[in-house]
Amino acid sequence: MRKLFAAAAAVALGLTASLGAQAADKTKVGFVYVGPVGDMGWSYQHDQGRQAIEKKFGDKVETTFVESVSEGPDAERVIEKLARAGNNIIFTTSFGYMNPTLKVAAKYPDVKFEHATGYKRADNVSTYGARFYEGRYILGQIAAKMTKTKTIGYIGATPIPEVVRGINSFMLGAQSIDPELKVKIIWINSWFDPGKEADAAKALIDQGADILVQHTDSAAPLQVAAERGVLGFGQASDQIKFAPKNQLTAIVDHWDEYYISRVQAVMDGTWKSEDTWGGFDKEMVHMAEFTNMPEDVAKMAAETEAKIKSGELHPFKGPIYKQDGTLVVKEGETLDDGTLLGMNWYVKGIDGKVPE
Amino acid sequence: MDFADALLVSIVTASTPLLLAAIGELVVERSGVLNLGVEGMMIMGAVCAFATSLTTGNPYLGILAGILGGAAMSLLFAFLTLGLVANQYATGLALSLLGLGFSGMIGENYVGTPGVKLPTLDIPVLSDLPVVGDALFNQDILFYIAILLVFFVSWLLFKSRWGLILRAVGENHNSAHALGYNVNRVRLYSVLFGGVCSGLSGAYLSLVYTNLWIENMTAGRGWIALALVVFASWLPWRTIAGAYLFGAVLILQFHAQGAGWEVPSQLLSALPYLATIVALVFISRNRTVARVNTPSCLGQSFVPDR
Numbered sequence: 001m002r003k004l005f006a007a008a009a010a011v012a013l014g015l016t017a018s019l020g021a022q023a024a025d026k027t028k029v030g031f032v033y034v035g036p037v038g039d040m041g042w043s044y045q046h047d048q049g050r051q052a053i054e055k056k057f058g059d060k061v062e063t064t065f066v067e068s069v070s071e072g073p074d075a076e077r078v079i080e081k082l083a084r085a086g087n088n089i090i091f092t093t094s095f096g097y098m099n100p101t102l103k104v105a106a107k108y109p110d111v112k113f114e115h116a117t118g119y120k121r122a123d124n125v126s127t128y129g130a131r132f133y134e135g136r137y138i139l140g141q142i143a144a145k146m147t148k149t150k151t152i153g154y155i156g157a158t159p160i161p162e163v164v165r166g167i168n169s170f171m172l173g174a175q176s177i178d179p180e181l182k183v184k185i186i187w188i189n190s191w192f193d194p195g196k197e198a199d200a201a202k203a204l205i206d207q208g209a210d211i212l213v214q215h216t217d218s219a220a221p222l223q224v225a226a227e228r229g230v231l232g233f234g235q236a237s238d239q240i241k242f243a244p245k246n247q248l249t250a251i252v253d254h255w256d257e258y259y260i261s262r263v264q265a266v267m268d269g270t271w272k273s274e275d276t277w278g279g280f281d282k283e284m285v286h287m288a289e290f291t292n293m294p295e296d297v298a299k300m301a302a303e304t305e306a307k308i309k310s311g312e313l314h315p316f317k318g319p320i321y322k323q324d325g326t327l328v329v330k331e332g333e334t335l336d337d338g339t340l341l342g343m344n345w346y347v348k349g350i351d352g353k354v355p356e
Numbered sequence: 357m358d359f360a361d362a363l364l365v366s367i368v369t370a371s372t373p374l375l376l377a378a379i380g381e382l383v384v385e386r387s388g389v390l391n392l393g394v395e396g397m398m399i400m401g402a403v404c405a406f407a408t409s410l411t412t413g414n415p416y417l418g419i420l421a422g423i424l425g426g427a428a429m430s431l432l433f434a435f436l437t438l439g440l441v442a443n444q445y446a447t448g449l450a451l452s453l454l455g456l457g458f459s460g461m462i463g464e465n466y467v468g469t470p471g472v473k474l475p476t477l478d479i480p481v482l483s484d485l486p487v488v489g490d491a492l493f494n495q496d497i498l499f500y501i502a503i504l505l506v507f508f509v510s511w512l513l514f515k516s517r518w519g520l521i522l523r524a525v526g527e528n529h530n531s532a533h534a535l536g537y538n539v540n541r542v543r544l545y546s547v548l549f550g551g552v553c554s555g556l557s558g559a560y561l562s563l564v565y566t567n568l569w570i571e572n573m574t575a576g577r578g579w580i581a582l583a584l585v586v587f588a589s590w591l592p593w594r595t596i597a598g599a600y601l602f603g604a605v606l607i608l609q610f611h612a613q614g615a616g617w618e619v620p621s622q623l624l625s626a627l628p629y630l631a632t633i634v635a636l637v638f639i640s641r642n643r644t645v646a647r648v649n650t651p652s653c654l655g656q657s658f659v660p661d662r
Contacts, residue, residue: 035571036460036571036572038460038463038464038467038468038570038571039467039570039571040467040468040570044467153614159621184614184615184616185613185614186610186613186614186621187613187621187622187625188610188625189621189622189625190575190625192570192572192575193575193576194565194566194568194570194573194575195370195373195561195565195566195573195575195577196575196606197566198565198566199366199369199370199606199607199610200610202362202366202607203366203607203610203611203613203614204610204614205362206359206362206363206366206611207611207614207615209614218566218568218570218573219468219568220566220568223470223566223567223568237468239468241468241469241470242470242568351616352616352618353618355620355621355622356620
């Protein structure tokens with residue numbers, strides 16, 4: 001217990017020190033996280049990126065983060081505080097921080113802002129996001145190769161374009177191997193409820209799914225997969241520890257290179273407002289080791305990853321049909337980013353409707 | 357395990373933590389105290405149970421730690437509301453927030469580590485019964501404790517002298533005091549019992565339901581347990597009905613989605629809550645029953661005359 005309080009005191013002191021002391025030669029970098037750093041998912045991976053900055057630049061930078069900041073008025077207060085504390089660049093890492101970021105940015109024109117997953121920019125506000133759907137295409141291919149029951153279980157958080165795009169990309173990957181494959185989708189309407197995620201996983205297995213895919217944040221579904229002896233994929237970070245014999249691979253959010261390059265740009269004075277939506281090519285999305293599968297499947301997965309990275313393959317290359325059979329993209333073309341960003345329909349082959 | 361077995365096991369797993377927390381809070385409220393800190397006590401139970409079982413490798417020590425974690429939080433609540441006569445509503449809310457934050461600090465080093473699973477205890481012969489065998493007779497010790505607690509609380513409240521005193525304190529603390537009973541001591545024991553039950557509930561979450569630790573993993577179950585106490589109109593047996601109804605609707609709506617029912621998933625997700633509200637409406641329509649069972653001094657602090 002005493003150690004705990006000592007640690008807490010140290011953290012508190014460290015925070016005050018980092019906010020108070022202002023060394024002129026140091027580049028100060030601030031981060032705002034929507035969840036706790038210990039969520040092992042979204043916020044955890046952003047914090048890995050922050051640590052990468054510290055590792056890369058050492059004494060030349062000073063980083064601060066504020067975790068579990070809700071996407072409301074609180075966000076504006078926290079962002080403004082970071083700006084006032086003299087941070088040179090501030091990363092706001094959740095969609096709901098969009099307007100607060102822009103509001104604070106207008107007041108502090110000399111501070112650079114980077115907003116994750118948003119679409120509104122300003123002279124001192126950049127946006128960035130990652131093409132996680134590229135990873136989901138590979139999951140689809142692996143699942144199609146590995147399933148024996150021809151039924152895949154898919155756990156979705158909430159039906160926003162990000163998740164729907166992931167399902168479609170997964171399905172297109174699966175159909176490239178087996179056009180007849182079926183996917184059962186359960187929405188839990190929450191990003192974070194390990195209990196419900198586990199319940200949904202059990203329901204899917206009980207209904208015959210032998211591969212689980214998740215687009216929710218905890219390792220609970222993977223743990224259920226391990227208990228019941230089916231296969232699954234990790235989400236946001238490598239979760240192999242929870243299912244050493246059952247995780248096939250995981251889509252890993254990887255912000256290190258991007259964050260380092262942006263901080264470098266601030267140091268060099270070359271930073272300008274941009275929109276970055278990167279995938280394998282920008283190192284923003286990584287795949288965990290392809291394991292618990294035959295060698296030829298792992299080889300195929302690695303080849304697909306390389307092809308997507310080089311641009312040879314696009315998960316949403318035509319022809320793509322909607323559920324009702326209308327053609328969205330002609331042969332030889334790929335779906336444009338605008339349509340991808342607003343995606344609210346399923347591709348052909350998925351039963352059920354996108355919840356409104 | 358066939359389909360029906362598996363379905364029942366899932367329902368029991370989803371319901372047990374709610375039942376554990378609700379039966380504890382029921383006793384607390386029967387003594388006239390409203391502790392809104394169930395969520396906070398539960399999450400402390402979860403983190404203590406997880407950390408201890410992982411460190412020692414023994415899930416039963418984990419349960420013990422979960423009990424201690426929940427109990428410690430409830431004693432804090434008792435100190436503030438009974439000792440210092442702080443407002444029970446505000447203190448309970450603060451206890452929930454404190455628990456969520458403090459557990460995150462304790463659990464920092466345990467994130468991303470698989471835990472030690474509580475083993476199931478197979479009751480011979482009975483566990484081979486079709487359909488209900490696995491769900492009822494091949495369960496972990498916490499499930500059996502939950503059921504026994506309902507028997508115990510039912511006996512305690514309505515068949516024992518202790519229960520009579522406890523209910524008297526909850527109904528009219530001035531009369532109970534005039535009769536010579538130590539109102540705040542009775543309430544202290546009740547609050548402590550509530551803390552122990554919430555701790556058990558938290559232990560169930562991190563040792564059985566999902567065998568991992570993540571901040572905020574209770575995800576609102578403490579609040580559902582509070583609603584279940586009202587749903588049960590402060591009668592122990594009805595907490596079982598409430599908890600299992602809630603668990604069953606939750607699991608069945610997932611199955612409905614998986615089976616491809618054309619019903620909006622948001623509506624399905626809201627179903628367990630809707631079902632609880634509808635049941636509440638039916639229960640409260642019978643005003644006499646509702647009024648008879650509601651502890652009259654619920655949420656009121658007691659300061660003895662000097």
